[in-house]
Amino acid sequence: MQPINNSKLNMKKIYFISICVLSSLFVQSQSWRNIGPGAGSDLHFVVIQPDNKDVIYAGGDIEGIFKTTDGGITWNNINNNLAQLTYGTTYWINHIRIDPVNYQKVYICTGTGLFVTNNGGQNWQLLYPATIDSISNPPVLTSDIAIDSENTNRLFLGLGDETSDCSMADYLPFNAYDGQWGVYRSLNGGVSWTLTSNGLPDSISVHTIEVISNSDTIILSSNSGVFRSDDGGNSWIPKNNGLPHNNIHEIIVTNDFGSYILTLSLKTLGDITDSTTFNGGIFRSYDFGDSWDDITGNLPQYDVYDSMFYDYWKFDILPDDPSVIYTATNRGSGYYQSGIYATYDEGTTWDLLYTPQIGGWIDSAWFWDGYANDIKFAPSDPSRMVISLIDIEISNDTGYTWNQVFTTQVGNAWKGNGLELMNTESIAFDPINENKSYIGYDDMGLFRSDDNANSFIRLDYHQDPTFDNLSDIDAVKEIYIDPVANNNVYVERFQGSQGGYLEGWTGGGIVFSTDEGVSFTDITGSMPNGRHDIAVDFTSGTPENRIIYSAVFHNGVYKSTDNGNSWININTGLGTDAQYAWDIVINPNNNQEIFLALNSWGLNSGALYKSVNGGTSWTKLNSLAQGDVSKVYINNLGDLYAGVSNSFELSTSGGLYRSTDGGNTFTKIFNYPRIIDVQVNPYNPNFLVIVAQPWYNVTSQQHGIYLSDNNGSTWSLISQNVNHTFFNFARFNPNKPEQIYAGTGGGGLWVCDSIANITYKSELFYDNKFYFYPNPVINELNIVCINAKNEETKYEIFTIEGKNIKELVSKDNNLIISTNDLNKGIYILKITNKFITNSYKFIK
Known part of the structure; x- marks a missing residue:
């Protein structure tokens, strides 16, 4: 209003009525649902419970860990208490191992440390390191764990980062590893650990580690080759005779009736301009690594059409028949002959069985890349096979036919079955049709729901669409719907949070649709491509002729008075600070009053500026605390909010600030290093929701979604029941004010249906x-x-x-x-x- x-x-002071009944305990009983179309991000590891082919675990680099107990019909995110930890990159999975005796006991090696569950993932316990609490006790990258099947208290833990090293083919030697390194041994189930790295090279990154049961022999693969210990890990000897180089992906030890066979995948190296320089493939040893035989056979080596080699990361061996090996081309490999390959004669010949098609909303016309991150036989029924890529696919006939197990079609839309993996950037609610909403994903683009977020329609015509002059924009940042003509939709497209960062935010722009997102026109015009943050003045002009402001990171602020047909630079008063333009908002009560947030990524140039003349000139608001401003927001009361951190690159201090006098003065109302979203409930301004993002830091304060029911005087954490708490946003649904939607950086979209009894008469x-x-x-x-x-x-x-x-x-x-x-x-x-x-x- x-x-x-x-x-x-x-105009006098604005008041509000609170005609609602609230329980003081409402924050303790929040129930959240994980919703979306399913899949859409890489899963690098799968493991199948030895006695039950329907129990499958899967993990990726931003998602954490998922589990199905019904063969993929439904999935559950089982990060559980991992999501509430206040440190590190726990969602970064490097390996999943099931205890060979107690199948409810599962180990996960993560970017934070080694965790174990004794109840199939209901809760997790940190095993290594013993403590993570500060710079002196930092997180540790753990890569793999070996469990002695004859004495499951005997564990060998390898440190390193297999996912970073191996998950993308680049035909170059592994990068040097600069984290804590080594192999650790525990003889008491992880209660205590001893470093056992004598003979291992400095800065080794262990990829896989295997223990020969009831013996002192341990085998590992690494970025520095194969190593074997014959004395329980006290000393290690390199075992690389016969290998063309020492860049080893993975190793599997097979017990063939008392004889042990070692099989490994060797990272492909070579000069892509010369097909004869292929150096990689599958190798086998029958003497514990003393010598190695190349069994790559006729596996594809070079794609002549795309001038790319083929790389093979993961493979599996048929239980009880080591002559049968299945492998898959790795991501980053050539395309022409990519897929799942099988040999039935120990590598003499290989057959192409299947090129992954994915299915569901990810049809081959929209996205196609025939790699697989992992491949596994079910030990209890080898006809059951599982592969992982940006989804999970299952075969019940030893790999000849496959089906996706992540989504179900609902009319022309798709409803996920719990495997929600995507980095979710934004949501917008139709102001006229309460059943309609739009969701923006990193990498996977724009979706629309027409049935109250029950199912989702993919709107992008291709995984990396091009709109006129805009390309390299597979991610959606924010979405705006015209409240008068709700078929008109404005969308910020960009390279994604990670892709944009790596590319220096050089790609992106603004697109406009008049048909509910079915088709789009590029309205970036004369503005430079990059990370755009826009504010649309819906009180000006008419539909398709609005005033738009755009803050373009590295380039400044621009304004259009004709819906993007033309743009002018409006940086007067900003000076060199214009390059840090990050977030921009319009005062809903005065469309000439504009606020601009600056984010310098830790260069001490962050700030908040104000314009009182529609952007003609800008004045710095020196009353706000110094720092990068990650978020600026203004509600219908005119209250101004700013999320400030000392450094957006590495946030260690900061908070949420509020001004009730147009920015003349600010009061800190929440203390946390990184506040990246804030919103006031549209029906009751007493209710505020904010996102405190962890950003991979060790902190004593709990990150997540916080809610205030008293205008910011006190706050309560309401995201305890969300199993992925790297949040990107939290928004009230204006059509259902008691409902909050939250987007995560790898766990999809979550919704809480009732935060409190907020009535529409507030x-x-x-x-x-x-x-x-x-x-x-x-x-x-x-x-x-x-x-x-x-x-x-x-x-x-x-x-x-x-x-x-x-x-x-x-x-x-x-x-x-x-x-x-x-x-x-x-x-x-x-x-x-x-x-x-x-x-x-x-x-x-």
């Missing part, structure tokens, strides 16, 4: 005499006058152009005006009696 400037009116009112609801209106406008009993009041509705289209006089203090006869648009409601003469905007 937006007051109109009127010389006859003296509305703003002015001068202690008047309020109305809802706004936007659908069929009826409810008006309540306070302290004006039996007072004759005149109600008038005008078009935005000033034409009087509806008028009535009533002494009823609770009035309902039908709006069925109004077209979609912006209107002015004028109320006149002896107590009040005010005009307000509302939207139909």
